Amino acid sequence: MFFGLGKSQAQSYTEDSLQIKAYTEIKFIESVAEHITLKKVFCDYCSEFQTQKIGEEALRRADLEKYDSQNRLKNGYKKLAVYIRISKDDFASIVPETETDK
Secondary structure (H helix, E strand, O other): OOOOOOOOHHHOHHHHEEEEEEEEEEEEEOOEEEEEEEEEEEOOOOOHHHHHHHHHHHHHHHHHHOOOHHHOOOOEEEEEEEEEEEEHHHHHOOOOHHHHOO
16 A cells, blocks of 8 residues: 555645635624624735625624634634635636626
8 A cells, every 4th residue: 555646635625726814803792792803814816806805705704603612702802713715716706897897
């Protein structure tokens, strides 16, 4: 049996997708999530529009994560790193509607 000679199927996603990280912060008061804030989207190659859309997706995912018991606080702020994996083709298609009409 030989290990490491063939291409791993589990790692094939890295060739045709991107992983983008975003930081969010959830404010809890009496164990209830009051507000979610986007702190930063880490993407050096994103346009301003793509950064905005990735940020909106990060906020949506943080909203879903606020119910996880590991992310809840009685009072305070919970910082959450959100990792978004997107195919390169789907990423390239994130353009303002005016650009798709050309």
